[in-house]
Amino acid sequence: MPSLPRSPFGRRGRAAAEVTPERTEPRVDIVESPGLRWINIERPRALEQTWLEEHFDFHALDYEDVRSRNQRPKVDEYDDYLFIVLHFPRYDKVVSRLNAAEVDMFVGPDFLITLPNEPLQTIDYLFERCRTNEELRESLFSKGPGYLLYKIVDDCVDASFPMLGKIGNKLERIEEEIFTGEGDDVVRDISNAKQEIINFRKIVRPQRLAFRDLERNKARYIAEDLDIYFDDLIDGSERAWDMLENYKEVVEGLESTNESAIAHRTNETFRVLTAISLIFLPLTLIASVFGMNVPVPAEHGAHAFWIIIGVMFAIVVAVAAFFRRRGWL
Incomplete structure (x- = not known):
């Protein structure tokens, strides 16, 4: 059997794979x-999960939830820590x-662990500020893990x-395009806006209950004079939900309005075409009568053609004036 030619890219691809070393450190x-550690592990993989299991004695089900990528927002309470799962739009x-x-989070008396499965700029930015700004770090960490959790x-x-x-x-912009008639892709824009609102609602809806559970469990890790902060989280979540409810009604109204506008423009087109057809209908009848292959009156007259043209023009003017007066043109 003849040997197949080797691809010139195969050896190079293997060499490139061999150059990339596998991570050995989490x-x-x-x-x-003093008194508090914030541990941030972005996109935890096997090495990071092993490191967590070696340093913390969390429940096995919590580690299973960390490995899973499809958990609903929730707050699980244990004797010495809280396990929190939250979703945020990205x-x-x-x-x-x-x-x-x-974002999976473990909150204990002297630690807070955040495990985002996707890069979140807000968490990265706050973590870097705490790393580089000692004054900010002392201000946040001195109030305990509960306040740091609230801030995140x-x-x-x-x-x-x-x-x-941006959705608003x-x-x-879609509303302006509907009434000006300048947008050719209004239907697609409405569909995209509806999809964004639906996705946003899927994130916010289950999180409202998780925030209420978090508000009930806050007393273990936050001082009494700071409990109003967790009420602010609920207010923010409810405000976002109210905006989404409003947007849902708006986009449904825009969809209905766009369908009405399309139907109206279609009716206008048909109305004009119908009026033009009715204007030329008597002209077609006259031309058909005098175009028959049978003898007709005045067919040999020199002025018959111009008389017929004049009559046809008068009919066009009369019918057009009638349609104009009735508002059909």
Whole structure:
């Protein structure tokens, strides 16, 4: 059997794979202050999960939830820690779609662990500020893990409002395109806006209950004079939900309005075409009568052609004036 030619790219591809070394150390970022550690592990994999199991004695079901990528928002309470799963909106520029970024968190008396399964700019930014700004770190960490938890979640909730603002601006632009008739892709824009609102509602709806559970369990890790902060989280979540409810009604109204506008423009087109057809109908009848292959009166007259043309023109003017007076043209 003849040997097949070898691809020139095969050896190069294997060499490139061999050059890329596998990680042997877990990627664990830690910021600590007296009495509190914040551990951030972005996109935890096997190495990071092994590191967690070696350093913390969490429940096996919690580790299973960390490995899973499809958990609903929830708050599980244990004797010495809380396990929290939250979802936050994240716009994926690659697919141009709004997705849910899951963040798993462990909260204990002297530690807080965040495990986002997708990069979240708000968490990265706050973590880096705490790492580089000692004054900010002391201000946040001195109030305990509960306040640090509030600050992280509050920043993530606040980050959703600019996204909601963009959806609102998009709906306003769609409304202008509907009434000006300048947008050729209004139906597609409405469909995209509806999909974004649906995805956003899927993120916010189950999270409202999780925030209420978190508000009930906050007393273990937050001082009594700071409990109003967790009420603020619920207010922010409810405000986002109210905006989504409003957007849902708006986009449904825009869809109905666009269908009515399309039907109206179609009716206008048919009305004009019908009026033109009716104007030329008597002319067609006259031309058909005098075009028959039988003798007709005045067919040999020199002025018959011009008389017929004059009559036809008078009929066109009369019918057009009648349609104009009735508002059909």
